[in-house]
Amino acid sequence: MIGKIFNHEATRGYENEAENAGMKSNAPLLQRICQLAQTEGFEFAGALPLNELADDRIDAWLRQGFAGEMGYMARYRDQRCEPAEHFKPYESVVSFILPYDSTPPSSASGIGNIARYALGDDYHEVIKKRLFRMIDALKQEDATIEAKACVDTAPLLEKVAASRAGLGWQGKHSNVIREGKGSWFFLAEVLINRRLKSETQSSDRCGVCDDCIRACPTGAIIAPYVIDSRLCISYLTIELRGTIPRELRAKIGNRIFGCDDCQEVCPWNRLAALPALSEFTPRDGLRDRTLEDWLLMDIEKWRETFRRSAVKRAKFDGFKRNVAVALGNHKSTGSIDAIRRAWLTESALVRAHLIWALRKIPGTNAEQLLGECRAMERVPEVLAEFYGDVDSPLEAK
C-alpha cells in the first residue's frame, strides 16, 4: 500500500512557500520524485531543505562516549551537524522508507538469531540500485539536476532527516516509527540541488509508553531517545571488532547478529504490516541453523552463505565470536563436541569466547575439555579467559 504522502500533500507546503516568495515552484519535481520512488518500491517519501537539518545534539552523544569504537561518527561530525555547508551543491534531502521482512524468528532453542533487516540481500546494494535508477531518470528529464544517493553511506542524520520531513518520529528507542506502519524499514535518501520541502509533519506518538526501554536486555537506551552504543547488542555483535565485555555476554542471549528487541515490543509494530521487496525475503538456512552448525561452518561456506548480505560486516571472526557467546548462553552439554572441533581451527578471539562458553556449560565433560584446551593454549590473552575476569584485548581479523 502506498501512503498518501506520495500525492500532492508531500509538496503542497513548498508550493505555497515558493509562490509567496515569488519563486518558481519545485512542487512538480517533488511529485515526479515521488512517482519514481513509488515505481522503485519505496513506500513513503518526504523532502527537507538541508539547512533545516542542522542539529548538534550528536555532540553530547559523542562527548559521553556513546559512539564506542565507531570512530567515523566523530570524524564526520561537521557534515552531520551542518549538512547545508558540507554537501554543496545539494540543497535538499529527499528521504524514503523501504520496508524489510518483519516475520518473527523461530523460538526453538539452540538456534542463533539474526536481526530481521539482515536476513535478505544487503540493503545497501538493493537500495542504491533503485536510487541510481531514479537519479538517472531525473537527470535525463533535466540535465541541470545534480543528485547523490545515500543509504548509510554518507555522514547524514538519516533518522532526523526522515522525521523532520514528516515521515514519522524518532521513538524512544531512537528509530523512526511511522504511525500505523511501525518501524521495520530502512531509510534512504537522495540529496538534490533543488529546494524541496514536504508540508506533512509527524509528531511524537510514544506518549507515556516506555516498553522499549524496559525490554532492552542491556539497558542500552540510557534515557528516552538516547542509545549508548557500547551497551547495544547491535553494536556489540556487528560493529565491535574485539572482545565482547564479559559483563554483557550473558545478556546477549542467542543474538548472533544485531538485535530487534526494542522494536519487537513496540506497540506500533503490532499494527504494522508493510510489504517487503522479494530481495529482503529471509534466505534459506538463516533462521533454523543450530549454533553448533554455525560454529563449525568454514570460511568458504560462510562467505557463500553471506555473499551480498549485510552480515558480512561482522566479519568471519566477529560472527564466530558471537556464536561462541550464544553457545555459552545456551549452556548445553550437546555443544561440547562442536566446541572441541572448533577449538583446533578458530582464531584467538573466537577461542577466548569459547572458553567463556565452556565455563558456562555444566558438567564434567565441559570441565575436562577446559583442561585439555588450557594445556594446548599458548596465547596469553586467551589463557587469561581461563582464570581471570579481565577482558582479553583481542581483535577480529
Ligand code: B12
Ligand atoms: C551508528 C548507527 C547505529 C549504531 C548507533 C545507534 C543509534 N541509535 O545511533 C548501532 C550500531 C548501535 C546501530 C544499531 C541499530 N541500527 Co543503526 N544506524 C546507525 C547510523 C549509521 C547512524 C545513526 C546516528 O547518526 N547515530 C548518532 C546518534 C547521535 O543519533 P540518534 O540516535 O538519532 O540520536 C539522536 C537522539 O539522541 C537525539 N535526541 C536527544 N534527545 C532527544 C529527545 C528527543 C525527543 C528526540 C526525538 C531526539 C533526541 O539527538 C541525537 C541526534 O539527532 C544510521 C544510518 C544513518 N546514517 O543515519 C543507522 C540506522 C539508524 N540504523 C538502523 C537500524 C535498522 C538499526 C538496528 C535496528 C539494527 C539491528 N536490528 O540490529 C539497531 C537499532 C538500535 C537502536 N535502538 O538504535 C536504521 C534505522 C531505520 C529506522 N526505522 O529508523 C538506520 C537509519 C540505517 C538505515 N539506513 O536504514 N545503528
Ligand code: SF4
Ligand atoms: S537493539 Fe537491542 S540492545 Fe540495542 S537498544 Fe534495542 S533492545 Fe537494546
Ligand code: SF4
Ligand atoms: S516501545 Fe513505546 S516508547 Fe518505545 S518507541 Fe515504541 S511507542 Fe515509543
